[in-house]
Amino acid sequence: MDDSSQSLENQLLETWLGVSRSQALQLVAPKEPLWKISKWNQELGASILEDVSHVELALRNLLDSALVERLANQGFCGSWLDDPSGEIRNLGGAHLLEKIKSAKLQVVRDKPRVTHEDVLAELTLGFWTALLGKRFLRLNLDLRGIFLGVNGRSISALGDRLARIKALRNRIAHQHRILHRNLQDDFDLVIMVANDIDRRLAxxxxKNSRTPEILIRITQAKSFSKPHEPH
Structure with a gap:
């Protein structure tokens, strides 16, 4: 790409990304063209989202299976999503029941019939993270056995780590800059949470993540100028 084409592409990117975001990206590697830095940011973001998706799916399905079984053992009929025992509401989970209601409404807009699995798919990582919070300690004491890596310990630490992963995922989803972060630490956090769930998931x-290879390649491409602003 010649200098004039590169300059035009950078101008277009700055228009599409916005001046503030473009300047923040450029701080990461001042000698590199904006298009390349933006591509790095997107490539790493996509890879980390892929890693997080494995954790989220495992978490969702393990918790769902455990909650279905727990409700049946308590002698209640119906879906735990409807909170037939009233336990979620009694533990201060009215906000979670609202999220379930919103998920059902979303499914109704897209499909004529609502299934349990459809509603689960609409619930966000934030929902599952909140469910593992301290407010639901009584519930969590019964659920911690499903996380093989926790091995009987409190799952509050798992909830805290999930909250950090959620914040990172939201940052990526909103197209924010992530290249200035210690992304190896972020990847290690994903692995740590996966290990809490099941060592085999970690x-x-x-084995399958693209993140380590991408990190090495981008780091070797240019030495980054690290900004001093907060994350």
Whole structure:
């Protein structure tokens, strides 16, 4: 790409990304063209989202299975999503029931018939993270056995780590800059949470993730100028 074409492309990118975001990206590697830095940011973001998706799916399905079984053992009929025992509401989870209601409404807009699995798919990582919070300690004491890596310990630490992963995922989803972060630490956090869920999940992500290779390639491409502003 010649200088004039590169300059035009950078101008267009700055228009599309916005001046503030473009300047923030440029701080990461001042000698590199904006298009390349933006591509790095998107490539790494997509890879980390892929890693997080494995954790989110495993978490969602394990918790769902455990909650279905728990409700049946308590002698209640119906879906735990409807809170037939009233336990979620009694523990201060009215906001979670509102999220479930919103998920059902979303499914109704897209499909004529609402299934349990459809509603689960609409619930966000934030929902599952909140469900593992301290407010639901009584519930969590019954659920911690499903997380093989926790091994009987409190799952509050898992909830805290999930909250950090949620914040990172939201940052990526909103197209914010992530290149200035210590992304190796972020990847290690994903692996740590996966290991809490099941060591085999952590092994699977390590084996299949594109993130480590992308990190090495981009780091070797240019030495980054690290900004001093907060994350």
């Amino acid at each position: 092994d699977f992500i390590r």
